[in-house]
Amino acid sequence: MSTLVLEPTSTAQWHALVCEAETVSRTQLDEELESHLVFLLMRFLGRADLANSVLGMNYLRSFEEVGRVREEKLREVGDQCLLYSGFYPKQAQRKSVQISYFVDLGRAAYTHLAQARMNAVATLYQHLADDFVRMMDVLAAIRKLDPQSQPLEPLEAFPLWEATGSTQAFNDLRRVTGSTLIAAHSQVKH
Numbered sequence: 001m002s003t004l005v006l007e008p009t010s011t012a013q014w015h016a017l018v019c020e021a022e023t024v025s026r027t028q029l030d031e032e033l034e035s036h037l038v039f040l041l042m043r044f045l046g047r048a049d050l051a052n053s054v055l056g057m058n059y060l061r062s063f064e065e066v067g068r069v070r071e072e073k074l075r076e077v078g079d080q081c082l083l084y085s086g087f088y089p090k091q092a093q094r095k096s097v098q099i100s101y102f103v104d105l106g107r108a109a110y111t112h113l114a115q116a117r118m119n120a121v122a123t124l125y126q127h128l129a130d131d132f133v134r135m136m137d138v139l140a141a142i143r144k145l146d147p148q149s150q151p152l153e154p155l156e157a158f159p160l161w162e163a164t165g166s167t168q169a170f171n172d173l174r175r176v177t178g179s180t181l182i183a184a185h186s187q188v189k190h
Contacts, residue, residue, distance in 0.1 A: 033128070
């Protein structure tokens, strides 16, 4: 069980939690990805409207917009998909989709943002797309720090692991089966 250590600011508190989750999940994120997760958690947690989002529609509607508005909507979709896939995976079941749906949609949103920009921001969004699963695994580790949290069910964990290579999904499967799993095909994304 973890000991709660209070930090002087909410940003420092979230950062400490992300760092603890990195240690627990054995996933090392660089400073840019850590910062993104910290500000993502600060921005979205406590937003009651989050569960009402229809992310696929929001993604498609973003293409009706131009410029800054499109970018904001795509970033919102990517960020919410990251939060759903790692922190709120049961939302997939409620929405009758696989968790990997959120992974694919979030990566696509970040990739479109990267392609729309031609500067350092483009590099950031491509970095978010490329390391989406690692960030998802850190969010899953944060969720698992709560003793009330339930691991993914095998029927949730297996397709997520098979589609994305998620270390956290693999560990959930191994905990249930006690076995080492081997991917059935080579389409595992990292």
